[in-house]
Amino acid sequence: MALTIQKIIAQYNFFKNCATRYFNLGQIEKASNYCEVAARIGYKYNFRYSDDELESIVEKISKSVIPDSINFNPVVNRIVFYDSFAQDNRGLTQQYLRAIIGWNSELLFITPKTHIGKDILDELKSYSKTRILQIDSSISFSSQVISTIKEIERFRPQYVFQHFSPWDILGFTIWNGIKCADRFLINLTDHAYWLGKYSTDYFLEFRKYGCYLSIHQRKIDINKLLFQPYYPIQNENNFLGFPILKENKIFAFAGSSFYKIYGRNGLFLNLILELLDNNPDVIFLLAGNGNDKPIQSFIKKHKLENRFILLGNRPDINEVIKNIDIYINTFPMIGGLMSQFAAVNNKPIIGYTDIELYSFNDTEDFLQINNANTLVKTNVNDFLHSFKELVNNELVRAQNIELTKNSVITPYEFSKLLLNTLTNKRPVSENFTHESIINLDSVTALYLDMEIHFLHDHNQIIWNTINYKLFRDDFKLATHVFIDRLINKIHQSSKKIIEFLK
Template sequence: MRNLGKEDIIRVYDHFKKSAHASFESGDHDKAIEWVSACSRIAYHSNFFYTDPELDGLLRDIAQVVCGGDIRVEADTPGDRLVFIDTDGSDNHGLTQQYIRALIAAGAEFAYVYEDADLGRIKTILGEIRDYPKATVITFEKGNSDIHKTRAIADFIREYRPRKYIMHILPWDAVAVMVCNLLKGVDRYNINATDHAFWLGASCIDYCIEFRDYGYTVSLEQRGLKKSQLLMLPYYPISNGAAFKGFPARIPEDAVKVFSGGSFYKIYGEKGLYFDMVRRLLSENPQAVVLYAGAGNGSKLKRYIKENGLVDRVILLGNRGDIDGVFQTCDFYLGTYPICGGLMSQYAAVSGKAILAYTDPKLGINMIEGLVCHQDQAHITDTSLEGFYARGKRLCDDETYRREEGDHLKRCVIPPLVFNDELRYLLENNVSKRVGRKEYVDYEAFSDLHLEVENHYQPNIQMYVALRLRWKTALKFPKIFVNAMTIKMSRILKIK
């Protein structure tokens, strides 16, 4: 396979964007929206840039045509209704439940708009909303087009007349951004849950809710947003309360259980350093075992475990729905690298478990402190490997130290009542109680990491381009076509 360079990916992005404009000019608005979303997926997986006002503007032009002009809510409109539009939420994942519970606690009148037709993902969320008399739920049927959804939401908002519009959306959600572009006299917010990457809509929002200084910095430096638009509000994790299903019987009862986990892509890159960190950690601490729970393609980790004789020391748990019980039963948490797990780190902290983590200083996105230390400060992330191994040994050897570290982290995470109060204040004043601070971000190092992952571990962009363009890929982007066919054939041969 031939490695992709930045110029190869930019060429794909530009081709997709030209196709979006051409589709709009020919009157094919559905296709234009598809191309805009496709551009966004390419940008999200590459991290060469973080916003594109041209795409936002194209979505505005499409929305104007298909919805018949702006949606204006007059300043003297009575009430304080909100619309919360969601594509990034599911039960016990994302930030939907934290925000919905805070709105309910504040007694707010709101409409919850869920774009995905699969309501099975939000059973708990829907149950909580439908039990609240001041909420309205808007959902869609399978097969509804993006234009149908945009028109339906626009028509609803014209009647509902909210004062605020809050987006909790996927980076390529064109529908929510088209509606956002139409709103006049409405405060428009984006919950920046994907603060490390590209997302649509930065040029059409009034406020961006940031959960850490890393995202605050990226929004200032790369998205063109002003300090006055950036509102700081960290979040807490949602517990599902599922019963603990136990660990495999072959794990010794007296072993130090080091839990690690997250989507497998988070441990790929930096020449497999995470794998080597695990191997040395176990070599220096014979009483320890590593338990890994995650989803995705784990073939490289499985091969490493076998080739290095770690079958009895690294145990793969699969995708665990009883994550609370897993954390309660482990001894401490090992952070993933080169991409840390934000939600997993928070679960560890609220479970009172110490966190062992490393990052190269150039990858500041991995500083766990920004994800956990909301109410108090703590040292969590080592930026030297020797410091990491020394702390790992102490955590394995000293039960009292583990407990004290975990108890401290438990006090660091923002509690639900504080979150509720700060969101209410934020929405009432368009100012946050917390102040963001700029930090150093090495954008080139981060985009280089994504390029390494694309070329050597998970070819998301290449497979997506081949799927979208099919045989046209061979004509437009022959390198990507050859790579995608090679990957596909290797997967078929492995299955056989």
């Protein structure tokens, strides 16, 4: 069955209707489960950026699980950090925790995860004013909500930071019921669909593009949008080296999840091929994780084994960037965090995007630089020319580096600004939320293209989220999903056989 945006939206609405149906039947756990799978589909394809109907269902779930009004007097300088991820170098957990610890605040760290990243856990345990609450996943959904609410009531926070995943229905349900403390949602996935709008008071934004979407697509009051840029965590790991000697070569580098370079008919890989053809002294290095088979095939096809080096996932990413010469941003999706690593390590940055995705990939917006079209080009020839200049001209390279100098907020500045944001709650200005140059339909088409040609995980997301409940409660849908998965497997196997025969 061919996957189309119409089919995706129909599935999304079906799951949303399932959530409503099961809520009306009093089956809260199933209702929350269907809310989650709908949110995961919304996030995967971004055919919309919020959903008030789905938010309302979560709100109803919260009110049914927490029937009594929660009321407490907040204790000054007590802060809750709720974290959907609790993973090292995933999102902004460590940046916010370090600020909270620096304020000498009492901290309650709450996560639904059974495992907390080692670096995060070490920092939490080393701070004497920390309490850690890992929500017990073995008990029912309602029991998880109630037990967590009781801990929050006992703690009586003044402020709450919400580091949500876009589909954390448990978290949204909990915080929908807490209105005694000021709640701040960290808009981590500002480019995408997410839920949580009804479970917070303020939204911490880090760039103009996210603000634009929050106002015009999510319909959030501008007075609730607060500006809070961030910095990368620079772990000092030992440099693991490169599998090739430099020998007077120029090392160009890109880093991201590999899915970010798929789509647009593989244009990014073809641009790298052209860069290598035009610049014989350049070696290209690519770090990241995910499905690398298309990249491996590309390298083999063009005999680039000695010039296009796939590094894989590198725990020493900061050291990697210290040892390269030029950073190339990925396309059709930017690697924003990698741009920050390049800037703080004084490396020149260059990238390409088409005009339809300009704001989506605007490095200068991400780094808060008011010098349009220097770090990102919308014309292929301009991009190739700019890269060649960075290779051959030390002055051009120095000018590029100077442009990004001090563009990334320091940990001290981050902490100071965040504390000021909590107390003053000064919203972003109208000028900050300029009209963004982007075709939102192109963004949706991009995600659909990546799924059809590279990722092939649409049904797996549904399957993993709802699992056996599909068979038990919605046999017809389960049959469709099973058939789709089977057809997809046959299609992938056929492609492998054809590739092998070639």
